[in-house]
Amino acid sequence: MTLLDCVDPPRSRVAVRRVSCIPAGFIACGRFAWRPCVDGVEIIHRLDTSSISDAAMIDGLQCLVDRGVLAGQHDFEEAALGVIRTSAPDEDRAWAAFYDNSLAELAGGRSPFAPIHRRARSLVVGASVLEVGSCFGFFALQCAGDGHRVHACDISSGAISLLRSAARRRGDAVTAVVGDATALPFDTGSVDTVTLIHLLEHLEDDSVRDALTEALRVARRRVVVAVPYEERPSEHFGHRQQLTEHHLRQWSSRVNHSGAEFFDDHGGWMVLTPGRAAE
Template identity: 65%
Template sequence: MCDISAPILRRPVVRRTTCVPAGFRECGDLAWRERGEVVEIVHRLDAATICDSALLSGLIRLVDDGIIAGQSAFEEAAKGIIRTCAATEARAWASFYDNSLRELRAGTSPFGPVHRRARSLVAGDSLLEVGSCFGFLALQCAEDGYLVQACDISAGAVELLTVAARRRHTELVATVGDATALPYDESCVDTVTLVHLLEHLDESAAEVALSEALRVARRRVVAAVPYEDRPSEHFGHLVRLTEVDLRRWTARLDHAGARYFEDHGGWLILTPR
């Protein structure tokens, strides 16, 4: 949810309300109405209830109903909901981060099993998360005691993660960087993760990203992808992936071993030479 690329078909305008105004159609914690090229969205989420799963469940229903379409509209609506859930934007983002991390730790987030598996696969003491977006995985690993770096192509996402880490007194370094040209030295960290990143890239770029991860990792590369019936355009997914794709990529990479398995999607574990 970090790159803005798809055209906005209906521009979302978001505000918080304690009750649904007349003329709006309810959709879970959200309600909406169309006004020409604008879709007005109201929500009841506040500082106590805003979190990644609540945000996504409401927005995905709007996508499924055809109310918003494309990555740009989805991201604009998401940021609008977060920013309006509290009296100040700083408190809103702090609540979003704290509540989302709490539910991931508790296992109540739908994405919790993916993060739990990724954390279990870290080898060594240091970690680089590539394509970190909000940085929830990086923050959890840093708070588990790992030496953590994170990079994302979005400067806005890197700034949000940096602010959240500072506020939570969590030591990590976040950097703007492209997965296909990582701004890191060879063999500089023990583990490199690419969790739900490769589906955002075309085949050539995905192979380069894996090659870059192998260059930077000393001990292990951990990649996870969703297995979808069709790519989720609102998340910026470009391709539908299967284990066949993972095996095809790794057949063309220089590595010392590969392992594949399924757990809430597909996983690829690579050992650098």
Template identity: 55%
Template sequence: MTMVNAGTAAPDSQVVLVRAKTGAEQGFSASAQLLWRRDAGRVEIAHPFTEDTIADSVMVSSLSELVELGVLHGQDQFEDAAVQMIRSSADGDDAAWRAYYSNSVDELADGSSPFSPVHLRARSLIVGDDVLEVGCCFGFFALACARDGHSVRACDISPGAIDLLTRASASLELPVDAAVADARALPYPDNHVDTVTLIHLLEHLDDEDTTTAINEALRVARQRVVIAVPFEEEPTEHFGHLLQLTEVDLRRWAGKVDHGGADIFTDHGGWLVLTPRQ
């Protein structure tokens, strides 16, 4: 990042600096959980999180509030701030990422995360022994499936995300075979796993690519494809969402691909469950 002069930086070019609180802080504004201030073309954010408290839910909720306040702008700033927050929550990167993963997986499992209902429903829809999570991001769902006893593969287009998941899988002793891959061209043979999941992935793609990704999932799955999407009034920019989706879109997707059966329902968003044609 490059420092710019105060008063000349556009909001999306400001430098973002995130650190742990150091005690009495002066000159900061406060949100519910964070302190923040602007100074010389940058925004400085101080957080209270430690190895015991850092987790995906508090990271997302606290930074989303800064988006609502106009402190952070766009996906790049949100993700930059998120990584800095995690890394500054403990002494050393390894300890910080281990705590973040451990706490996040635990809160998703015990129901204390707002995203827990989506994970719970998705896990209930898995059939067979083998699972492939497409677009896994940090890989919390893949790790939860491994904890459930499934043989798990996971892929994402981000090499950084796959590296973090691979390290977390080893640290938590939850085996996940993670690989860099594009949902539109999966590097797996036909009928490779029992269930393929696309959990909150398709809203990140354009309309044409959603069909390609669904066809790829159907090609790789032996028994089931599980798709979940958020229903939003407008796409959430800082999460990188491109599409505003409704049940109509799920039905349209089901009508555009070749399959052996479709189930569409709502539960904390929309769900499309497809049976591959044998």
């Protein structure tokens, strides 16, 4: 569960507001500035509907993580949501700008995730695709733009609600549902390609095996996996494992499939062929 799903969220440690200029008493840190307060930290930013995006938000918060201002996933998520929600006078306008600008960055290659999404889209085969662990659903929305029949699944009901709203507003046909990667709410062999893009690093080893088994069950033709290679797991993103190609090959040996390919491209990739695809 993320902060998007909390009916009664934990007591706030992070306060966020948008300003036109940085006032005295704040410490500049990249795109943002901050100061300590009695119960935590206050963060200010100048992002608005013309500049708010996933890449801009992460870039600004990464500086605060590196400085030790933000610690752990809860602080990071609280700050991220605060930045997005305060980028416009109302939340609907803020989220609309966040989605539109983030997708434009990905399409124009200006986002650090652009090459990852581009490679993942090139690996989709068939007419239908399921993105598991969709989060905000940028990849799912891009696949819909490519003309695929798109399904998206995430354990966070808040993220799924945001994706549904964005898809409806943009006119993109994406069917988004709440579900666990280790118990997918989809029929066997119901989708051509299943993707797990930067998801497995969030799971423990036993759950990784279950997630891959489920993806192979649902996929008719291909399962596409991408993971980051990090010197240490990014705790603020909720990463639990430091991964190498050895992990990908080990995982592939623990599930039933009819073929596996491995390669590097801005991290590690594994492409699995379900057993039924060879029949």
